[in-house]
Amino acid sequence: xxxxxxxxxxxxxxxxxxxxxxxxxxxxxxxxxxxxxxxxxxxxxxxxxxxxxxxxxxxxxxxxxxxxxxxxxxxxxxxxxxxxxxxxxxxxxxxxxxxxxxxxxxxxx
Amino acid sequence: xxxxxxxxxxxxxxxxxxxxxxxxxxxxxxxxxxxxxxxxxxxxxxxxxxxxxxxxxxxxxxxxxxxxxxxxxxxxxxxxxxxxxxxxxxxxxxxxxxxxxxxxxxxxxxxxxxxxxxxxxx
Numbered sequence: 001x002x003x004x005x006x007x008x009x010x011x012x013x014x015x016x017x018x019x020x021x022x023x024x025x026x027x028x029x030x031x032x033x034x035x036x037x038x039x040x041x042x043x044x045x046x047x048x049x050x051x052x053x054x055x056x057x058x059x060x061x062x063x064x065x066x067x068x069x070x071x072x073x074x075x076x077x078x079x080x081x082x083x084x085x086x087x088x089x090x091x092x093x094x095x096x097x098x099x100x101x102x103x104x105x106x107x108x109x
Numbered sequence: 110x111x112x113x114x115x116x117x118x119x120x121x122x123x124x125x126x127x128x129x130x131x132x133x134x135x136x137x138x139x140x141x142x143x144x145x146x147x148x149x150x151x152x153x154x155x156x157x158x159x160x161x162x163x164x165x166x167x168x169x170x171x172x173x174x175x176x177x178x179x180x181x182x183x184x185x186x187x188x189x190x191x192x193x194x195x196x197x198x199x200x201x202x203x204x205x206x207x208x209x210x211x212x213x214x215x216x217x218x219x220x221x222x223x224x225x226x227x228x229x230x231x
Contacts, residue, residue: 033217035154042204042221043146043154054219086154090216096159096168098144098216103153 002026002091004101011107012077020072020104022087030090032070034063037084037103046085047072074106082108111135111220113205118225125195125229131188131205131222139163139183142208144218145190147201147227155201158190159208159215173199195229202226 004024012018022032031050035043045054047063060075070089074081085104091097117129131143145157158169158179167179178191188205203225206218 030214030216033214035218037154042223043206043218044221045209045217045219048209048213048217048219084153088154088156088216088218090214096166096215097170098156098159100146100154100156 002089002093002099004032004087004089004099006085006087006101006104008102009105009107011109012074013109014079015076017073017075018077018106020074020085020106022070022072022101023068024089024099024101025068026089026092026099027065027068027070029092031065032063032087032089034061034070034072035086035088036081037086038082043086077106077108079108082106111207113207113220113222115203115205115222115225118203118227120228120230121195122231123196123229126191126193127195127227129190129192129203129205129225129227131190133186133188133205133207136207138181138186141210142215143179143181143188144206144208145179145188146204146206146218146221147199148204148224149198149201152201157203160188192227195227197229200227200229 034047037043051063087101207220209217209219
Protein backbone atom coordinates (compact mmCIF):
# COMPACT_ATOMS: atom_id res chain seq x y z
CA UNK A 1 0.00 0.00 0.00
CA UNK A 2 1.01 3.64 -0.42
CA UNK A 3 2.67 5.75 2.25
CA UNK A 4 2.68 9.48 2.87
CA UNK A 5 5.60 11.07 4.69
CA UNK A 6 5.46 14.25 6.74
CA UNK A 7 8.03 16.02 8.90
CA UNK A 8 7.13 15.29 12.54
CA UNK A 9 7.43 18.89 13.70
CA UNK A 10 7.68 22.37 12.26
CA UNK A 11 7.78 25.77 13.94
CA UNK A 12 6.98 29.26 12.73
CA UNK A 13 7.18 32.72 14.23
CA UNK A 14 3.89 34.47 14.76
CA UNK A 15 2.83 36.23 11.56
CA UNK A 16 5.34 34.46 9.36
CA UNK A 17 4.78 31.94 6.59
CA UNK A 18 5.20 28.21 7.02
CA UNK A 19 5.04 25.32 4.59
CA UNK A 20 4.17 21.79 5.66
CA UNK A 21 4.98 19.07 3.17
CA UNK A 22 3.71 15.60 2.40
CA UNK A 23 5.50 13.14 0.13
CA UNK A 24 4.31 9.95 -1.47
CA UNK A 25 3.90 8.12 -4.74
CA UNK A 26 0.11 8.39 -4.65
CA UNK A 27 0.45 12.18 -4.90
CA UNK A 28 1.65 11.81 -8.47
CA UNK A 29 -1.89 10.68 -9.32
CA UNK A 30 -4.14 12.14 -6.64
CA UNK A 31 -4.43 15.43 -4.82
CA UNK A 32 -3.77 15.56 -1.11
CA UNK A 33 -6.28 16.79 1.42
CA UNK A 34 -5.15 18.50 4.60
CA UNK A 35 -6.63 18.31 8.10
CA UNK A 36 -6.02 20.36 11.21
CA UNK A 37 -6.39 18.67 14.58
CA UNK A 38 -6.17 20.42 17.92
CA UNK A 39 -5.77 18.51 21.19
CA UNK A 40 -8.88 16.62 22.19
CA UNK A 41 -10.74 17.57 19.04
CA UNK A 42 -11.74 15.84 15.83
CA UNK A 43 -9.83 16.67 12.65
CA UNK A 44 -11.04 19.55 10.51
CA UNK A 45 -10.65 19.66 6.73
CA UNK A 46 -8.68 22.76 5.71
CA UNK A 47 -7.59 22.13 2.10
CA UNK A 48 -8.75 19.72 -0.59
CA UNK A 49 -8.34 19.23 -4.30
CA UNK A 50 -6.02 21.48 -6.28
CA UNK A 51 -6.32 24.30 -3.70
CA UNK A 52 -9.80 24.50 -2.23
CA UNK A 53 -10.83 25.69 1.20
CA UNK A 54 -14.08 24.61 2.88
CA UNK A 55 -16.35 27.34 4.07
CA UNK A 56 -15.03 28.95 7.23
CA UNK A 57 -11.36 28.18 6.65
CA UNK A 58 -9.26 31.36 6.57
CA UNK A 59 -7.63 32.28 3.29
CA UNK A 60 -4.20 32.21 4.91
CA UNK A 61 -4.37 28.44 4.32
CA UNK A 62 -3.43 27.30 0.82
CA UNK A 63 -2.34 24.13 -0.90
CA UNK A 64 -0.10 23.19 -3.78
CA UNK A 65 1.37 20.12 -5.36
CA UNK A 66 4.35 19.17 -7.51
CA UNK A 67 5.36 15.67 -8.50
CA UNK A 68 5.16 13.45 -5.45
CA UNK A 69 4.98 16.32 -2.96
CA UNK A 70 1.98 18.22 -1.66
CA UNK A 71 2.31 21.32 0.48
CA UNK A 72 0.13 23.19 2.91
CA UNK A 73 1.13 26.82 3.32
CA UNK A 74 -0.02 29.09 6.12
CA UNK A 75 0.67 32.72 5.24
CA UNK A 76 0.79 34.85 8.35
CA UNK A 77 0.51 32.11 10.95
CA UNK A 78 -1.66 32.86 13.97
CA UNK A 79 -1.46 31.47 17.47
CA UNK A 80 -4.66 29.51 16.86
CA UNK A 81 -3.00 27.67 13.98
CA UNK A 82 -0.86 25.71 16.41
CA UNK A 83 -2.06 22.16 15.87
CA UNK A 84 -1.29 18.83 14.26
CA UNK A 85 -1.68 18.74 10.50
CA UNK A 86 -2.31 15.61 8.49
CA UNK A 87 -2.32 15.00 4.77
CA UNK A 88 -4.17 12.18 3.09
CA UNK A 89 -4.89 10.96 -0.38
CA UNK A 90 -6.43 8.12 -2.25
CA UNK A 91 -4.20 5.09 -2.23
CA UNK A 92 -2.64 4.23 -5.57
CA UNK A 93 -3.46 0.54 -5.22
CA UNK A 94 -6.70 0.87 -7.16
CA UNK A 95 -8.84 -0.51 -4.34
CA UNK A 96 -10.47 2.78 -3.32
CA UNK A 97 -8.42 2.88 -0.13
CA UNK A 98 -7.11 5.95 1.64
CA UNK A 99 -3.78 6.71 3.25
CA UNK A 100 -2.81 9.34 5.84
CA UNK A 101 0.54 10.91 6.51
CA UNK A 102 2.04 10.60 9.95
CA UNK A 103 1.21 14.19 10.85
CA UNK A 104 3.16 17.38 11.52
CA UNK A 105 3.07 19.20 14.84
CA UNK A 106 3.06 22.93 14.10
CA UNK A 107 4.31 25.22 16.84
CA UNK A 108 3.69 28.95 16.54
CA UNK A 109 6.42 30.84 18.41
CA UNK B 110 -26.35 21.05 10.45
CA UNK B 111 -24.35 17.95 9.64
CA UNK B 112 -23.79 15.77 12.70
CA UNK B 113 -22.00 12.48 13.14
CA UNK B 114 -22.19 10.85 16.55
CA UNK B 115 -20.22 7.71 17.30
CA UNK B 116 -21.08 5.25 20.03
CA UNK B 117 -20.28 1.72 21.12
CA UNK B 118 -16.72 2.13 22.30
CA UNK B 119 -15.46 0.72 25.55
CA UNK B 120 -13.14 -1.76 27.20
CA UNK B 121 -12.88 -5.18 25.62
CA UNK B 122 -10.53 -8.10 26.18
CA UNK B 123 -8.09 -9.25 23.50
CA UNK B 124 -9.87 -11.56 21.08
CA UNK B 125 -13.21 -9.97 21.84
CA UNK B 126 -15.67 -8.13 19.64
CA UNK B 127 -17.29 -4.74 19.58
CA UNK B 128 -19.67 -2.95 17.23
CA UNK B 129 -19.36 0.78 16.73
CA UNK B 130 -22.19 2.92 15.44
CA UNK B 131 -22.20 6.35 13.85
CA UNK B 132 -25.53 8.16 13.76
CA UNK B 133 -25.76 10.69 10.98
CA UNK B 134 -28.08 13.66 10.68
CA UNK B 135 -28.40 16.93 8.80
CA UNK B 136 -27.72 15.50 5.36
CA UNK B 137 -28.94 12.81 2.98
CA UNK B 138 -26.96 9.94 4.47
CA UNK B 139 -27.77 7.54 1.64
CA UNK B 140 -25.99 9.77 -0.88
CA UNK B 141 -22.57 9.75 0.75
CA UNK B 142 -19.67 7.37 1.10
CA UNK B 143 -18.46 7.05 4.67
CA UNK B 144 -15.15 6.27 6.37
CA UNK B 145 -13.85 4.99 9.66
CA UNK B 146 -10.54 6.48 10.80
CA UNK B 147 -8.76 5.67 14.04
CA UNK B 148 -6.16 7.33 16.22
CA UNK B 149 -4.19 5.47 18.85
CA UNK B 150 -3.38 7.47 22.00
CA UNK B 151 -0.75 10.08 21.16
CA UNK B 152 -0.43 8.83 17.58
CA UNK B 153 -1.55 9.91 14.14
CA UNK B 154 -4.66 9.33 12.09
CA UNK B 155 -4.99 5.96 10.38
CA UNK B 156 -7.62 5.15 7.80
CA UNK B 157 -9.54 1.97 8.63
CA UNK B 158 -12.33 1.40 6.13
CA UNK B 159 -14.78 2.98 3.72
CA UNK B 160 -18.17 2.09 2.30
CA UNK B 161 -19.98 3.47 -0.73
CA UNK B 162 -23.36 5.12 -0.57
CA UNK B 163 -25.54 2.02 -1.00
CA UNK B 164 -23.26 -0.34 0.90
CA UNK B 165 -22.38 -2.48 -2.10
CA UNK B 166 -18.65 -1.70 -2.05
CA UNK B 167 -16.20 -1.64 0.83
CA UNK B 168 -12.45 -1.36 1.37
CA UNK B 169 -10.23 -2.00 4.37
CA UNK B 170 -6.76 -1.23 5.62
CA UNK B 171 -4.53 -4.30 5.61
CA UNK B 172 -4.25 -4.13 9.40
CA UNK B 173 -7.98 -4.83 9.89
CA UNK B 174 -8.86 -6.83 6.79
CA UNK B 175 -10.65 -10.04 7.71
CA UNK B 176 -11.36 -8.85 11.27
CA UNK B 177 -13.43 -5.69 10.80
CA UNK B 178 -16.60 -5.22 8.76
CA UNK B 179 -18.06 -1.90 7.75
CA UNK B 180 -21.76 -1.65 6.97
CA UNK B 181 -24.58 0.86 6.89
CA UNK B 182 -28.32 1.09 7.32
CA UNK B 183 -29.53 3.94 5.16
CA UNK B 184 -33.04 3.65 6.57
CA UNK B 185 -31.62 4.35 10.03
CA UNK B 186 -28.98 6.85 8.86
CA UNK B 187 -26.38 4.82 10.68
CA UNK B 188 -22.89 3.57 9.87
CA UNK B 189 -21.40 0.57 11.64
CA UNK B 190 -18.03 -1.02 12.26
CA UNK B 191 -18.06 -4.58 13.50
CA UNK B 192 -14.72 -5.36 15.08
CA UNK B 193 -13.78 -8.96 15.81
CA UNK B 194 -10.61 -10.65 17.08
CA UNK B 195 -9.54 -7.40 18.69
CA UNK B 196 -5.91 -6.84 19.57
CA UNK B 197 -4.16 -4.43 21.90
CA UNK B 198 -2.96 -2.49 18.87
CA UNK B 199 -6.58 -1.75 17.93
CA UNK B 200 -6.82 0.53 20.96
CA UNK B 201 -7.72 3.94 19.58
CA UNK B 202 -10.31 6.62 19.20
CA UNK B 203 -12.47 5.67 16.24
CA UNK B 204 -13.90 8.45 14.11
CA UNK B 205 -16.54 8.21 11.45
CA UNK B 206 -16.20 10.72 8.65
CA UNK B 207 -18.18 11.67 5.58
CA UNK B 208 -16.66 11.68 2.13
CA UNK B 209 -17.21 15.18 0.79
CA UNK B 210 -19.12 14.22 -2.32
CA UNK B 211 -18.96 12.19 -5.48
CA UNK B 212 -17.14 14.94 -7.36
CA UNK B 213 -14.30 14.93 -4.86
CA UNK B 214 -11.60 12.38 -4.22
CA UNK B 215 -12.69 9.53 -1.97
CA UNK B 216 -10.04 10.74 0.50
CA UNK B 217 -11.69 14.09 1.19
CA UNK B 218 -13.54 13.84 4.50
CA UNK B 219 -15.46 17.02 5.16
CA UNK B 220 -17.30 16.15 8.39
CA UNK B 221 -16.06 14.10 11.32
CA UNK B 222 -17.65 12.83 14.47
CA UNK B 223 -16.10 13.39 17.89
CA UNK B 224 -14.93 9.80 18.11
CA UNK B 225 -15.44 6.86 20.44
CA UNK B 226 -12.63 5.25 22.43
CA UNK B 227 -11.97 1.55 22.09
CA UNK B 228 -9.59 0.02 24.61
CA UNK B 229 -8.42 -3.55 24.13
CA UNK B 230 -6.88 -4.83 27.32
CA UNK B 231 -7.08 -7.71 29.73
